[in-house]
Amino acid sequence: MLNETTIQIIKSTVPVLEVHGTAITKRFYQMMFSSHPELLNIFNHANQKQGRQQTALANAVYAAAVNIDKLEAILPAVKQIAHKHRSLGVKAEHYPIVGQHLLAAIKDVLGDAATEEILQAWADAYGVIADAFIGIEAEMYVQSEQQEGGWADFRAFRVERKVKESDVITSFYLVPEDGRALAAFEPGQYVSVQVDIPGESNTHIRQYSLSAASGLPYYRISVKREDAADGRPAGKVSLYLHEQVQEGGILRLSAPAGSFTLDREDKRPVVLIGGGVGLTPMVSMLHTLAQTDPDRQVTFIHAAQNGKVHALRREVEELARANPQLSVHWCYTRPDGADRERGDYDREGYIDLPWLQSAIPAADASFYFCGPVPFMKAVNRMLKTWGAADADLHYEFFGPAAQLEQAAE
Structure with missing residues (x-):
């Protein structure tokens, strides 16, 4: 004291x-x-x-x-x-x-x-x-x-499958090299991936949300390739994973962690809003809700630039077809000609409050959102304007912890 x-x-x-x-x-x-x-x-x-x-x-x-x-x-x-x-x-x-x-x-x-x-x-x-x-x-x-299937520090995992989900996002299906059990995790949690990149003097650690449900014989992470843009350097670890790590390769993972998790006791409608690669924890939550809470109304909203960079779309739509309590909405900020020809998105441009209100049954719901900071600032502001309670707004930053109001400043 x-x-x-x-x-x-x-x-x-x-x-x-x-x-x-x-x-x-x-x-x-x-x-x-x-x-x-x-x-x-x-x-x-x-x-x-x-x-x-x-x-x-x-x-x-x-x-x-x-x-x-x-x-x-x-x-x-x-x-x-x-x-x-x-x-x-x-x-x-x-x-x-x-x-x-x-x-x-x-x-x-x-x-x-x-x-x-x-x-x-x-x-x-x-x-x-x-x-x-x-x-x-x-x-x-x-x-x-x-915990059952748990471990200390970092554990070796083999890349069982590597699947290209879009032009910029690839999924890695990871199984323990020792063949032992996997620890359960809460939807929304992440793992830390530790890599030794050739030519680098230090190891590098990055945290990636788990993008599948718990209880499977593998962990899945879906990683965006971060190329250099607007004066920002390319992401060393994401490029290493995309370009050099192949099926059969070994990655070292920490056990799942994170406090951005789905409240399973709340039975009100739940709204999952993802922007870009921020859809990864949202998809994990969606799978979990479909499996464990089939009576809970779920609205899944995802914003992407266009269909070429939209990952895991087919997977989400298959879940929605099999579960009538799930409704899915796509927002493309810059759809290309093929997107417009197919007409397979619900909104062109950025999400705004009137459109959000048209997609969501009511503000009395539990909201989870994740994506780029400007995207989350906008979603947070719109939901508060609508009257959503602060206690019902749950979000995750990819990177150092911060508050949205501080990020705005």
Whole structure:
């Protein structure tokens, strides 16, 4: 527990974190990786280069400072981050390293303004927050390893099948190399894939949503090929998976993780909205609902540029034909001539609220959505405008954790 003096000192630094938070976290990562280059085997290099990881950490530090006297308010965010840490292999021994360099970065950026009193207060606060993460993650490691079919750290999987789903998305069907059982997972969860890319000095880890239902003899991930575009570099891991990993190849996976999961107790209508490769957790949820809750009304909406990049369409339509409680709607932002000739989509252009209302029976439903950040910002705004309750809006970012309102800023 923190004493009142420490709490007040931490709260007094909130305005400083608003201005200098990202500068502090940027300097933190520079200092930490310089002293501990082995940690580059855990962190996503692309998120580092694009500044996404620095921003996510700045947001987390800011939230901790604002809520330092009621840390239970940020417990859902702590659990979400803890899931990612467990899947990446973050361990208790990493936290003192982080604390040391975070305090050093605060001192480096703020200079004389970071008094000994402020640094000691943040050291005390960091200790409390780190202990919370360590405790939660320790429980997750035990649960992951001791569940039926579970395992610790990373496990070798063989690519049983590699299926091209669209011009940009390919599915990988993965079976355990040791032939042992597979752990069950909740629809919406992901696995971390660890790869050694020829010519790279560090291993790379990426997280991919599981795109099939649990209970099958394989895991399936459906990966978008991230080519260089608009000044953004190509995705090293996605290109490696698409171009170099073939059937029979070996990938190392962590056990399934993630807090973006389907609430199976809620029997109200459920709406699944995916944009681009964000359809992957939506498809897992759709399969699960069709198998386990055949009386629940489900609306499945997917937005893609056109038919060439639209993955898993036939699979979803087959589910809808076999399950009358499922309704499916396609939105193509830039349909090509073949799409228009077939007329096999429901909306051209971006999703807007009137069209969304025409596709969804009522706002009193449970909503799950995933896709590019601008897409999720728009969906979140429309659903709130319609009157959907915050508690009914569930979403997942592909990348460092953030809030949609913060992403908008």
